[in-house]
Amino acid sequence: MKEYQTITEVSGPLVFAEVDEPVGYDEIVEIETPGGETLRGQVLESSEGLVSIQVFEGTGGIDRNASVRFLGETMKMPVTEDLLGRVLDGSGNPIDGGPEIVPDDRQDIVGEAINPFSREYPEEFIQTGVSAIDGMNTLVRGQKLPIFSGSGLPHNELALQIARQATVPEEEEGDEGEGSEFAVIFGAMGITQEEANEFMQDFERTGALERSVVFMNLADDPAVERTVTPRLALTTAEYLAFEKDYHVLVILTDITNYCEALREIGAAREEVPGRRGYPGYMYTDLAQLYERAGRLKDREGSVTQIPILTMPGDDDTHPIPDLTGYITEGQIVMDRDLNSQGIEPPVNVLPSLSRLMDDGIGEGLTRADHADVSDQMYAAYAEGEDLRDLVNIVGREALSERDNKFLDFADRFETEFVQQGYDTNRSIEETLEIGWDLLSMLPKEELNRVDEDLIEEHYREDAEEAEAVQAD
Template structure:
């Protein structure tokens, strides 16, 4: 291990140093300052004679007399099952006052790509307890399903609700319970101290911390640290899933802050910017994170991801949501209008999508009527939304009786199905039964997406109408 005092330039979060031997990409670096501090960094670029180093703790206090040591290894995450219940900073160091971590292993944070041949197709239901997700855009094990939000919307409340309520259905009787345990990895990037306190208070109040590992990178922490926080979180998730058999749900918030860190580093490196100033390699970088979700043949556990991003200006064509949508299997969209109406959580199911939903519902995974009820509610709500625009022009009196029923359905769908609060944990059975209550407000003949046998079994006849028919 050689030590250099050859720093030539300090630019933003980067340090440039001259070297006389090859240095590996992503190699870990220690920088010792004049005041005795030791800062950690990572080789970002290595060319003949010069390396650029991104410093995790920031470059404050570093001058050209500082010593640079290359450790000859990449960054590794110390992993153990005892991490459950712990709170770590964005670099993986404990900040909860607990004991030092005694690892069972140390794993490279870059991870290993899952061999496509070994991937198992995601098709097992995860219950979040949120009707707008479970009923309409179902999450399955091994999926990556992002939440598209906006500044000021309560995506953090939804993230906490999912973190404390998410569960996998109980194994059938006689099945081996091994691998059925559930864990949550929560990676926060660039959040405020107030948000961090809210997260921790909720985790401790509800007891969710006992089955969680929390990584906290705050807004006043160095931006460079945000580039390693999600990788540390995902490395921990992969260990718990594929070595210890847990079903792991990874919640990452906020991906927008992560991408801003990439842009800051790109500017310091004087890279040619891509769309809106973001690096041209941002698609590849995001894919390296998102594609670490999945299931592996022969392994009990799974890694499921819910990345959360705030769309700048609520613009879904912005590079961050645009690229995320290409990589992931759908999106959950939070709506500003629904939020202003007091709907909790304000999920707009119309632009939301779960591409793997059809494979994760019905046929023993959830109720057999799940798919039909979901399709019918989606169609009826879309019809009601279209009619709302028409009402603004001609008024309700000009509409037919059926059109008015669709309008009433849209109102009840928002006020009773989507609206549930952040402390209400609905089972999938409760969600579907609520769907039948709403659909029973529509005439039977309009339920053209549901099988006749299911209608006969579940449709709720209006008691008054039934009495009149009986009298006739």
């Protein structure tokens, strides 16, 4: 342990100090203020004779008379299976009034890069109970599938619904996976106290807290702490998944607040900014978080990520969603128009995508018609959306009977398939049944993306007749 009283400057969340010995990058620092308060920090940059330190609790009370102690180790997360059911702050300290954490191990929060050869390809289904995800943009174990939202949209409600409903279907586990448990790691960054209260009330009301670990970084907490919170959450997830054989779902909200913290620190360091003022290394930084999802060949457990970000100005070309889209395997897009219509959850399936969906559906638990139903509904809904634009120009009366059927399909797709509320938990079988009800509105000859045998088995003839009677 080395101690100095050589602080030269305090700038925003950063403290600069002179040193006479080499100091390691990411090394943990304790700063004792003249008032006797001890603050924690981390070495952000180390050069010959000078280090910059980011202080987790903020730099208030620090002056040139403060003492700086370098502890000679990087930040570690105390991990144990007993963390399930606990609520921690953004630095990993318990805030639920429970006992102190007695760890089984202390693991570096940066984690270890997964050897690509050791990765198991993600191809096993996770059922969220949300039709717009399960039916159209299936989530797979080990996948990273972000939610692209906007300010004021109910992404928190969707996140809570997924957290309490997400299950690992028994049929998918097979003999080896029997007994594997499912846990939720919830990392909140820069949220308001009101949002934090809503999260906790929902976790406690539904009993989801018993299988969850919650990390809470509030809006009035130091921005620097936000850069640590997701790493603490992911370190906990990796421990539960790869050492305790849990299937872990990690929900991180809001990634936008995390990136704003990176920009604030970059400005304090007087770095040359990149796009829109964000650091040029933001892509690398986000990749370090997202790439910690996955499965290992010799381990039962898995880490699946659902990061949530609010797109500034609903702009999907903004650097945060743009870079996230490059790294992750798709996205779930929330739509402001659907939200204004009262659709819950307002998920727009057309710009949404799950690149691993084809590997997670079909044989096994999900029925063999999943891919065909999804493709056909996507095509029909897209055609209905195009026809809505045409209706605004020529009127509905000018359209053919066929076109009117696709318009009706688009309306019912939103009000019956996407719309389900935040308390409804649909199995994949229920989701596909609704899909067949909707596809049966269309003439058989229009179902050109579905196998003929499946049409004969599942097409509802009475649905077409009912549509004809209703038209008469």
